[in-house]
Each structure stands twice: as structure tokens, then as C-alpha cells.
Amino acid sequence: MNHSNLIIYIFEMIGTVAFASSGALVGIRKNMDIFGVNVLGITTAVGGGCIRDIILGITPPKMFQNFSYVGASILISCILFTIFYLNQELLSSRFLETYERVMISLDAIGLGVFTVMGIRTAIEASFENNIFLLIFVGAVTGIGGGMLRDVMAGMTPFVFVKHVYAIASILGAVCYIILRLYIRDTISLFLGAAVVLIIRLLAAHFRWNLPRIRQK
Amino acid sequence: MNHSNLIIYIFEMIGTVAFASSGALVGIRKNMDIFGVNVLGITTAVGGGCIRDIILGITPPKMFQNFSYVGASILISCILFTIFYLNQELLSSRFLETYERVMISLDAIGLGVFTVMGIRTAIEASFENNIFLLIFVGAVTGIGGGMLRDVMAGMTPFVFVKHVYAIASILGAVCYIILRLYIRDTISLFLGAAVVLIIRLLAAHFRWNLPRIRQK
Amino acid sequence: MNHSNLIIYIFEMIGTVAFASSGALVGIRKNMDIFGVNVLGITTAVGGGCIRDIILGITPPKMFQNFSYVGASILISCILFTIFYLNQELLSSRFLETYERVMISLDAIGLGVFTVMGIRTAIEASFENNIFLLIFVGAVTGIGGGMLRDVMAGMTPFVFVKHVYAIASILGAVCYIILRLYIRDTISLFLGAAVVLIIRLLAAHFRWNLPRIRQK
Numbered sequence: 001m002n003h004s005n006l007i008i009y010i011f012e013m014i015g016t017v018a019f020a021s022s023g024a025l026v027g028i029r030k031n032m033d034i035f036g037v038n039v040l041g042i043t044t045a046v047g048g049g050c051i052r053d054i055i056l057g058i059t060p061p062k063m064f065q066n067f068s069y070v071g072a073s074i075l076i077s078c079i080l081f082t083i084f085y086l087n088q089e090l091l092s093s094r095f096l097e098t099y100e101r102v103m104i105s106l107d108a109i110g111l112g113v114f115t116v117m118g119i120r121t122a123i124e125a126s127f128e129n130n131i132f133l134l135i136f137v138g139a140v141t142g143i144g145g146g147m148l149r150d151v152m153a154g155m156t157p158f159v160f161v162k163h164v165y166a167i168a169s170i171l172g173a174v175c176y177i178i179l180r181l182y183i184r185d186t187i188s189l190f191l192g193a194a195v196v197l198i199i200r201l202l203a204a205h206f207r208w209n210l211p212r213i214r215q216k
Numbered sequence: 217m218n219h220s221n222l223i224i225y226i227f228e229m230i231g232t233v234a235f236a237s238s239g240a241l242v243g244i245r246k247n248m249d250i251f252g253v254n255v256l257g258i259t260t261a262v263g264g265g266c267i268r269d270i271i272l273g274i275t276p277p278k279m280f281q282n283f284s285y286v287g288a289s290i291l292i293s294c295i296l297f298t299i300f301y302l303n304q305e306l307l308s309s310r311f312l313e314t315y316e317r318v319m320i321s322l323d324a325i326g327l328g329v330f331t332v333m334g335i336r337t338a339i340e341a342s343f344e345n346n347i348f349l350l351i352f353v354g355a356v357t358g359i360g361g362g363m364l365r366d367v368m369a370g371m372t373p374f375v376f377v378k379h380v381y382a383i384a385s386i387l388g389a390v391c392y393i394i395l396r397l398y399i400r401d402t403i404s405l406f407l408g409a410a411v412v413l414i415i416r417l418l419a420a421h422f423r424w425n426l427p428r429i430r431q432k
Numbered sequence: 433m434n435h436s437n438l439i440i441y442i443f444e445m446i447g448t449v450a451f452a453s454s455g456a457l458v459g460i461r462k463n464m465d466i467f468g469v470n471v472l473g474i475t476t477a478v479g480g481g482c483i484r485d486i487i488l489g490i491t492p493p494k495m496f497q498n499f500s501y502v503g504a505s506i507l508i509s510c511i512l513f514t515i516f517y518l519n520q521e522l523l524s525s526r527f528l529e530t531y532e533r534v535m536i537s538l539d540a541i542g543l544g545v546f547t548v549m550g551i552r553t554a555i556e557a558s559f560e561n562n563i564f565l566l567i568f569v570g571a572v573t574g575i576g577g578g579m580l581r582d583v584m585a586g587m588t589p590f591v592f593v594k595h596v597y598a599i600a601s602i603l604g605a606v607c608y609i610i611l612r613l614y615i616r617d618t619i620s621l622f623l624g625a626a627v628v629l630i631i632r633l634l635a636a637h638f639r640w641n642l643p644r645i646r647q648k
Binding site for chain 1: 568
């Protein structure tokens with residue numbers, strides 16, 4: 001594993017932990033048992049990549065080739081479950097608010113890294129010339145896990161109703177796809193992820209929202 | 217593109233626009249932002265074919281080989297969003313009622329065309345001798361998008377509870393599969409689609425429903 | 433078909449009937465029409481195996497190679513629909529209670545058989561050395577149909593909230609995978625299924641539940 005691969009792996013792990021946390025927290029709030037909390041944690045973390053691989057015909061999906069992503073998801077889900085099990089008052093406290101603020105940043109890192117890594121996976125599977133497919137699998141890798149989480153928990157997918165989330169993923173995807181035609185792949189990878197991260201954080205901070213029709 | 221292929225393409229586009237419209241309208245009513253409205257529009261239009269391709273092992277799915285279906289879905293979703301954004305009173309007006317009546321006819325055309333084209337796709341992928349598979353992928357291509365739309369919007373799938381919808385698709389599928397053994401493929405294709413269309417319109421007009429157990 | 437294959441087939445059919453029944457009953461209670469009841473019955477019975485096959489890249493899924501599973505699901509769904517259609521008072525009676533008690537046992541047999549058969553399918557597709565994949569597809573084959581049923585019916589998946597269900601499947605999967613390294617495959621298959629069955633029945637009888645965080 002060379003230097004830039006190591007950096008990518010570290011960022012992927014940050015994203016995995018952030019996504020798994022968001023899934024586990026939804027499960028905890030929906031009063032699921034520790035198994036359900038783990039399923040939601042794992043699904044949120046690796047679900048997007050799994051959908052991507054099925055679309056690309058990569059079987060079995062990559063989540064089965066390297067256990068560390070699922071392993072990290074299980075670990076963080078169990079840790080969160082234990083913390084809130086032992087301290088139920090945390091669920092209605094300041095702690096959760098702070099925790100979620102931290103999570104938004106980690107989640108944005110995950111969104112960025114997963115988006116560009118999804119595109120790289122498609123390129124490696126030799127779909128380089130299908131621009132629409134590249135953008136699609138980038139966005140699916142980034143937001144698919146969260147959509148599965150919400151559908152499984154019986155909620156309207158977050159991505160449909162709040163803040164600029166999917167758009168950040170799509171814009172970063174487009175940046176990466178254009179940049180890699182002109183500069184080194186790894187550098188464009190990081191720049192694409194950075195674009196996602198920055199747009200997402202700005203959107204969260206300033207509460208940017210896409211237009212929507214308010215019904216009286 | 218020869219004559220009958222052009223006619224098929226025109227009918228496919230009519231179906232795509234009708235399906236995308238029904239998805240976009242659900243998104244607008246569920247108060248989703250413009251991104252969510254587009255996702256629901258695209259999903260409804262191409263979701264059924266996507267499930268079919270994954271079942272048949274056609275990867276990446278055909279929606280990635282010809283952008284015009286997704287492009288048309290995005291276009292109609294954005295047009296509808298803009299119309300209702302600028303004229304919110306339309307949402308509770310006569311206009312919507314008329315619009316939906318027109319849509320039922322277009323939707324029925326889509327259901328018919330998608331059903332038979334789904335079967336043709338499976339035949340081209342050399343599954344000609346598996347009758348059950350042919351009927352299944354025909355129906356999935358026809359009704360799968362609408363089912364995904366409803367699940368994503370948090371509703372009980374329409375197809376489970378109202379009017380003879382899936383049955384029309386299945387009966388047309390059976391007609392096409394039988395007819396093509398005796399007459400030219402293209403003619404049986406149109407006849408199969410016509411059967412779906414006619415049954416569906418009759419069912420909508422006379423409010424035919426399948427039996428159901430009303431609980432006191 | 434030799435002796436042990438016949439026994440496996442019989443157990444698979446018991447599981448299919450039990451799973452299809454549970455799906456059909458959910459549809460009946462959700463006031464779906466006879467088509468919806470059939471879709472839920474079929475989905476619950478063969479949905480888990482279908483997800484497994486897509487993950488393993490077995491296309492088209494095995495449900496299309498042997499119609500008897502889908503056929504049995506349609507048969508039992510129609511029978512149940514007819515019974516409750518003709519005798520609506522049964523829906524609120526003692527009969528249903530007894531029926532569901534019988535179903536829990538049949539369902540446990542199905543869970544056991546489907547879990548180990550899912551693993552065997554993956555082994556036959558030469559994924560023998562990927563332990564995590566084996567456990568995953570075993571559990572997905574066992575519980576996937578029920579999860580699809582609940583999502584399609586708009587409910588929080590049962591498996592997330594009640595009794596030790598998925599855990600039974602996972603423990604039996606682990607037993608089968610370990611045992612088959614030491615004793616004959618068919619014997620370990622039955623022992624693995626038996627472990628699932630016993631844990632599941634004990635859990636249902638003693639109302640074992642996994643820990644969960646009760647929110648005030």
C-alpha cells in the first residue's frame with residue numbers, strides 16, 4: 001500500500017465510521033435492538049458501495065473482499081449502543097447535539113471520499129467513457145447507504161428533503177471526472193472529494209436548501 | 217432505426233414521460249425539493265427496467281446505454297416542478313384533476329410498452345424458453361418503477377391496493393408471449409401492448425378492482 | 433434426486449409454505465387485494481434467495497429455474513385469501529391465534545433450511561473460502577424475504593424489533609460452516625438447520641429479546 005492509497009484508506013475509514021454512526025443512531029432512536037442497530041450501521045456504511053457494485057456487475061460486491069469496513073461498522077455500532085444503553089439520559093442531552101455536530105463534518109468527509117472512490121471503482125471496471133454512469137455511481141456510492149438507512153427505518157429519505165446533500169456529491173463527481181482528464185488521477189481524486197466536503201459543510205452551516213413547493 | 221423501431225421508441229418516450237410525471241408529482245406532493253422530485257421522476261421512469269436488467273444479469277443496466285430516457289425524465293420533472301413552483305394554487309385546482317386524467321392514459325401506454333419491451337429484452341438475452349421469467353420481467357419492467365416510487369415516498373405501493381394494474385400487465389405479457397409463436401414478433405409486440413392498454417383503461421374507467429377482504 | 437436431496441426439498445417446501453403464509457397474512461391484514469397478497473406471499477418466500485443470487489452474481493436468480501417454489505407460494509396465498517374472504521370473522525378469532533402458533537414452528541423450519549441452503553448455494557458458486565460472505569448470504573437467504581415483506585407493507589422490519597430471529601440464523605450459519613470442515617456436508621447441513629430451529633423456537637417460547645434502549 002503506497003502513500004496515497006494509505007491516505008485514501010484512512011479517509012475511507014473516517015467516512016465508514018461517520019456513516020455507520022449515523023445509521024446506528026437512527027436505529028437507537030427507532031428503539032431497535034442491538035442487532036437492528038448493527039444492521040442499520042452496516043447498511044449505511046457499505047450499502048451505497050454495494051448498490052454500485054451490483055449495477056456495475058461486480059459480484060460479489062467489494063464489501064465482501066475486505067472485511068475491515070464491515071468490521072469497523074460493527075465496532076462503532078456496538079460502542080454507540082453500549083454508551084446509550086448505559087447512559088440513556090444522553091439521548092436527550094447536550095451531548096447528542098455536540099456529537100451530531102461533529103458527525104456532520106465526518107459524514108461530509110465520507111460523502112466526499114465515497115463519491116470519488118465510487119467513480120474510481122467504475123473506471124477500474126472499464127466504464128471510463130460513460131460519463132453519466134460515472135456520475136451516477138459516484139452519487140450512489142455517496143448517498144445510497146443513507147437512503148437505504150432511511151427506507152429501512154420507515155422514514156422519507158433525508159436526502160430528498162434536507163439541505164444540499166446529493167448535489168454536493170454530484171458536483172464533486174463532475175469535478176473529479178473533468179479534472180482527471182488534465183491532471184494526475186490521485187490529485188483530482190482529492191480535489192473532487194474536497195469539493196463535495198466544502199459544498200456540504202457550507203450548505204450545512206448556512207442551511208442552504210434546494211427550492212421546494214410549500215403547500216398551504 | 218427502421219420504421220417499427222421508431223414507432224416503439226416514440227411509444228417508449230410517451231411511457232417515460234408519463235411515468236416520470238407520476239413520480240415527479242408524488243415528490244411535489246410529498247414536499248420534496250427539486251432534487252428529490254427528479255430522483256422520484258427518474259426512478260419511476262427507468263426503475264422497472266433497471267430491476268429487470270439486474271435480474272437478467274445485464275450490467276450496467278440499459279438506462280446507462282441510452283441517456284435519452286433519463287434525460288427526458290429530468291426534463292419533465294424540472295418542467296413540472298417549475299410549473300407548480302410558480303403556480304402553487306394549481307396543486308389544489310381543477311387543472312390537476314384534468315392533468316391526472318390525461319396522465320392515466322399516457323401511463324397506460326407506458327405500462328403496455330414497457331411490459332412488452334421488457335419481455336423482448338429478456339428474449340434478446342436468450343431467456344426465450346423460460347416462460348415464467350418472461351412474464352415476470354415483463355411485469356417488473358411495467359410496474360417496478362411505480363413500486364419503487366411508492367416505497368421511496370413511504371406509501372403502500374399503489375399497485376397493491378388500487379384497480380387492475382399489474383393484472384393488465386401480466387395478461388398483456390401472456391398475449392405477447394403466445395402470439396409471437398404464431399405471428400410476426402413486431403405485430404405481436406403491438407398487440408400485447410394494446411391488450412395492456414385496453415384492460416388498464418377499462419379498469420380505470422369502470423373502477424374495476426380485484427377482490428379484497430374488508431375488515432370491520 | 434437422492435434420499436437426502438429429497439428430504440432437503442421437503443424441508444424447503446415447508447419453509448416456502450410457512451414464509452409465503454406469513455407474507456400473505458400481512459397482505460390480508462393490510463387490506464391488499466388478491467394480487468398484492470400474492471406478491472407479498474411470493475416475495476417473502478423467494479425474496480431472500482433472490483437477493484442472495486444477485487449478490488453472488490447468479491443471474492437469473494434460482495427462483496426462475498424451478499417454478500415449484502413460486503407455484504407453492506401462489507397456491508398458499510390464494511388458499512389463505514379465499515379462506516379469509518369467505519370467513520372474515522376468522523380474522524379476529526381464536527383460529528388466527530392457533531394458526532400463527534403453528535406458523536411460528538413452520539417459519540422456524542424455513543429459517544433453518546433457507547439459511548443453510550443459502551450457504552450451500554454460495555459454496556457451489558465457489559465462494560467457499562470467504563467466511564464472512566458465507567454467513568452473510570446464509571442470513572440474507574433466511575431473513576431477506578421477511579425484511580422485503582415488511583418494507584413493502586410499510587412496517588419496520590420485524591427482524592429489527594422482535595425476538596431473537598436473525599441471531600438464530602447467524603449462529604446456525606456459523607455451526608454449519610465449522611461443522612462441514614470436520615463431518616459430512618449433508619449431516620452438517622441438517623445440524624446447522626437444527627441449531628437455527630432450536631434457538632428460534634426457544635427464543636419464541638421464552639420471549640428472549642436482544643437488549644434495546646427504552647426511551648422515556
